[in-house]
Amino acid sequence: MLTRNAVRAMRLTVLGSAGSYPAPGRACSSYMVEDQGYRLLVDCGNGSLANLMQRVRVDSIAAAVITHRHVDHMADLVGLYHLLRFHGEREERLPVYAPPDVLEVMEALLPGDDALHDVCQFETVHAGDRLSLGPLDVSLFAADHPVETVAMRVESTGVRLAYSADSGPTPELARCAAGADLFLCESTWAVPIGSRPAHLHLDAREAGEIATNAGVGSLVLTHVAYPGTGARAVLEARATFGGTVIEACDLDDHVVGSPFRPQAAPEAGTPGA
């Protein structure tokens, strides 16, 4: 159970930690950032909507940011739309901030559906943009990935969270994560591999190097591709980063800017809240 102070802090909930495709007990990329009662959904990969529904009423999400159009980061946006359209109680449209091709994919996935824009309010974003979302200041950075992808920094009340999205090595990630209390970084490859596509993903040692260069407080490794193990990724990252390294797991909570880290469990008395 969270303490009173912890509830008031910025909190990151992992809703999907799998890399590129689901794995046993892991949905694809999705996270929820909560601060002062404001709930921001970050990515909505396949399988993650069920985890979101375990934690909160979907109507209570204030806005969503989708980092890029790959389905492991946005597929369940289709289900979220259907849920809100037919079973939701929102009075206003859900703002969805995303690079422009995310909307193109959504429209392609919903042929003949003319209600998407009645339910979701798509706002185009690019690297370099800054968003003011409730109590959260969100800054977007250019990830190094085959499609337009934004890494993001989220700040509020003196705490800072950074998220790499999907990216190969780029100095932009250290800029994005500079001074972050918590850096949520992809580590698709748990261990360095010799031959791999450029401009695509990181291994755990590279994630650790970026965390060191950025001077972050703690590093949470996510998007580790099965059958690579998160435990091995943590060991590899510790070779290049001296701070706390944690493996992201579905339905874990992380209190940003605090060493307090509860175990994976719903808030007492709030399932469906």
Ligand SMILES: [Zn+2]
């Ligand atoms: Zn991905």
Ligand SMILES: [Zn+2]
């Ligand atoms: Zn991707």
